[in-house]
Every structure is written in structure tokens, then in C-alpha cells.
Amino acid sequence: MSQFDPTEHPHRRFNPLIDEWVQVSPHRMKRPWQGQVEKAPPDNRPAYDPNCYLCPGNGRASGHTNTNYTETFVFPNDFAALLTDVPPAGEPAHPLLQTQAVQGECRVVCFSPRHDLTLPEMSLPEIRGVIDTWAAQFVELGQTYRWVQVFENKGAVMGCSNPHPHGQIWALDALPNEPAAEEKAQKRYFAENGRPLLVDYVNLELAQQKRVVVQNEHWLAVVPYWAVWPFELLLLPRRHILRFPDLTNDERDSLADILKKMLTKYDNLFETSFPYSMGWHGAPFTPTKTPEVSIGDESEDSQAKPPGFDANEHWQLHAHFYPPLLRSATVKKFLVGYELLSEAQRDLTAEQAADRLRDLPDIHYKTIG
Ligand code: H2U
Ligand code: ZN
Numbered sequence: 001m002s003q004f005d006p007t008e009h010p011h012r013r014f015n016p017l018i019d020e021w022v023q024v025s026p027h028r029m030k031r032p033w034q035g036q037v038e039k040a041p042p043d044n045r046p047a048y049d050p051n052c053y054l055c056p057g058n059g060r061a062s063g064h065t066n067t068n069y070t071e072t073f074v075f076p077n078d079f080a081a082l083l084t085d086v087p088p089a090g091e092p093a094h095p096l097l098q099t100q101a102v103q104g105e106c107r108v109v110c111f112s113p114r115h116d117l118t119l120p121e122m123s124l125p126e127i128r129g130v131i132d133t134w135a136a137q138f139v140e141l142g143q144t145y146r147w148v149q150v151f152e153n154k155g156a157v158m159g160c161s162n163p164h165p166h167g168q169i170w171a172l173d174a175l176p177n178e179p180a181a182e183e184k185a186q187k188r189y190f191a192e193n194g195r196p197l198l199v200d201y202v203n204l205e206l207a208q209q210k211r212v213v214v215q216n217e218h219w220l221a222v223v224p225y226w227a228v229w230p231f232e233l234l235l236l237p238r239r240h241i242l243r244f245p246d247l248t249n250d251e252r253d254s255l256a257d258i259l260k261k262m263l264t265k266y267d268n269l270f271e272t273s274f275p276y277s278m279g280w281h282g283a284p285f286t287p288t289k290t291p292e293v294s295i296g297d298e299s300e301d302s303q304a305k306p307p308g309f310d311a312n313e314h315w316q317l318h319a320h321f322y323p324p325l326l327r328s329a330t331v332k333k334f335l336v337g338y339e340l341l342s343e344a345q346r347d348l349t350a351e352q353a354a355d356r357l358r359d360l361p362d363i364h365y366k367t368i369g
Contacts, residue, residue: 015228024345062079077108108167142287146286150244186314205220221262242310
């Protein structure tokens, strides 16, 4: 038998952040592809759409009217999945039938008044405006809720209902599955190694440079070693930072820079506005306020701690970008079959995906003529 070659031989890679494996099948990259390689139809959106419920001054489905906003604009989601005044669920009737009442809030963040833009097409000061809005939302909602999920779901293939550049925020008093898995894995790694898992990972990626797609003074974007989605990216600060609002002025400017570059590369890959789901993960908050209606049991985190104490040193701030496109503007990867029933699988290695993204220009294709 020949020697193991990770660019040839099927293997599994471990995601230490959530304790899961992914199947990599690089030999399949050699198979012929006869499917479609369509270009996306040109996207000729107007700067203002009178029928868009997110454009400035327009009415929303709820009957509320948006202000004539000129920068970012945040409003409470009119169809919120979480509510502030949910009564306790009580004791489960059976351990196999558990219920937890959950209190929370949902908001919508319009990134720009311009209906026709996306993050990479916005200017650096405009992207910086989105960053400051995210930070302010984290600060405000983190006073009441343990978990604040800031995210963007972009593109019709992701089920996004409106092309107007926007994201969402869901804040709640529970720790949802993904951050709970990251909490567990990072806590264990810190206990065993005395250093945060993702800080070690940042240093490893900076040293190897095999999976780094873009880096600047304060940030790096890598296709993680354990990526599941073909062109998945993990965006990390180079220093140890627990939460988004802890970012300094310079780090926020630098974040605008790397976001513009990495999202421009995404759009340039298939010359289409690249769909994805992205979102921020950082240390959970320790709420000091209660939601409008009190929720009964105090969580262990809300007990008195010495000033300045933070039991979350094992956390490192980061953002995940999960884009579904595989080989063209229209051919996407599906997580179905083996992936739903056994484990996630990819063909292209993380290193090959990083090479492709790294080699793309960071000038947006729409501005190149
Ligand atoms: P998506 O396109 O990612 O689904 O986000 C749009 C959100 O905007 C969605 O959560 C909300 C929807 O509930 N929305 C309003 O709050 N008001 C409206 O008038 C329409 C949509
Ligand atoms: Zn609009």
C-alpha cells in the first residue's frame, strides 16, 4: 500500500471546537463533472425599492414604518421567534419529554439604506458603521440575555426573504446548541492546556499559512482545517478577545477591512453575490437585568462574582461563514443523505479551497468593468 496522502486518500478530520468529525474525499475531485455551470442572471436592483419592507421610509408587513434612516437601522422583528414574557414551563412530566421556557428578543439590522448594495460593496466607513451597530446591540442585549446571536442570512438559496442588505439578532436566556458545544470543547481544552483553543489555532494557522485566505494587522480569515462547507471561512482576531464589544477602535477598522476583502473574494469566486449564513460567537454574557417579566430560577452565572471576574477565559471571539455554493453560481452543496444520517462530507480539501479563495482579487468584479 502507498503512503497516506491527504490530497488523495479519503480521511476524516476532527473539529475540536464542537467535537465532530468530517469526512474528506479528495480523490473525488478527479471525477468528470457534466452538470450545469450557469452564471447567475445579472442583478439590477434599484437603490430604492418602493415595495421593499426594509428600505427607508417604507411600511413593513406589521404596519410599522421605517424611519428615513441614512446609516444602519435596527428594528424589532415584527415576526419574532422569541418573546420577552413567557411563563415558566414547570417540571417535565417525563425525563424524555423535557421543555424549557425561553425568553428573548429578535431584531432586524439594515446594513445600509441602499437596497442595491451588499456588505462587500459598501465603503469601509459604512462597514465600520455596521460593526459599531453590532457592538452596541451586543452591549445592550447582553445586559439582559446570556446569548446574543448576531447573524446574516444572505441570498435566496439560503431562504433569505429580501435582498436588501440586512442581518438579524436573536437574544435569549438560554445557550443554544452550537455555542453550547463550543463552550464545552473550549472549556475542556483550556482546562487541559491552560490556553484558549482558538488562540492556539490562530497561532498554528499563522505559522502554517496553508489555510489562510486573508490576514491583516488584527485579523485572519481561514478555511478551517475541519471545514464542512466547500468555501467555509472562520474569521478570528489575532489576539485573545472574549466578546465583540471588547474590540478596540483599530480592531474595528481592521475588521471592516478584512470583511470587505474576504466577502469580495467570495463574490469574485463565481462572479455572483455569494450566499451564506454568517454569525458571531463569543463568550456568553452575564446578564445584570432581567427580561420584562422575571423568569424564576437564577442561572449560576447571575450569582455574585468578584468585580472583574470572568469565568470565560476559554472563549475566543470568532465568526463563521457557511456558504453553500460548490462549483458555480447555481450549483450548491446539500447536506443530505450520508451527511444527515452519518456525518458531513466534502471533496475539495480545506487547503485547496483556501488556495482558490486566496488567489482571487480583492477588488469586486462588479467594479472591474
Ligand atoms: P430574512 O430575509 O433573513 O428572513 O430576514 C427578514 C426578517 O425580517 C424576517 O425575520 C422580518 C422577518 O420576520 N420582517 C419584519 O420584521 N417585518 C416585515 O415587515 C417583514 C419581515
Ligand atoms: Zn430595500
